Amino acid sequence: MKKSIALLVVFAAVVAMAGHHGPPPPPGGHHHHSHHARELGAIGAGLLGAGLLANAAYASTHTVAVAPAPVVVAPAPVVVAQPAVVVAPPPPPVVVQPAPVVVSRQVWVEGRYVDTVQPNGVVLRSWQPGHYETVTTAQ
Numbered sequence: 718m719k720k721s722i723a724l725l726v727v728f729a730a731v732v733a734m735a736g737h738h739g740p741p742p743p744p745g746g747h748h749h750h751s752h753h754a755r756e757l758g759a760i761g762a763g764l765l766g767a768g769l770l771a772n773a774a775y776a777s778t779h780t781v782a783v784a785p786a787p788v789v790v791a792p793a794p795v796v797v798a799q800p801a802v803v804v805a806p807p808p809p810p811v812v813v814q815p816a817p818v819v820v821s822r823q824v825w826v827e828g829r830y831v832d833t834v835q836p837n838g839v840v841l842r843s844w845q846p847g848h849y850e851t852v853t854t855a856q
Contacts, residue, residue: 750803823849824849824850825848826847826848830845
């Protein structure tokens with residue numbers, strides 16, 4: 718775009734100089750005004766205006782896109798915590814006691830006399846014959 722403006726400025730200067738042909742007239746001399754110079758000046762001004770309009774139109778339709786700066790998003794740091802060491806007290810010892818050994822056996826009981834006191838105070842003695850009884854013992 719800067720090159721096109723510089724070229725238009727140079728072109729305008731050349732066109733402006735186009736109206737002047739040759740060295741200046743001598744003092745008191747006659748200077749011939751050229752109609753061609755006026756026509757070239759008008760054409761140059763028209764071209765200059767058209768160039769400026771074209772440049773403005775080009776600039777308005779051709780925009781320069783500027784990419785936005787990249788956004789850097791850093792991930793959150795990963796924190797790994799060491800597990801806490803928990804020292805539990807040892808469990809109480811388990812005392813296993815053997816189950817008692819139960820022994821049952823038949824024992825002979827000798828016969829005997831049994832005394833029974835009556836409500837009126839009289840004692841009756843009766844014979845109880847011998848018999849087996851089951852005796853249970855824990856060892």
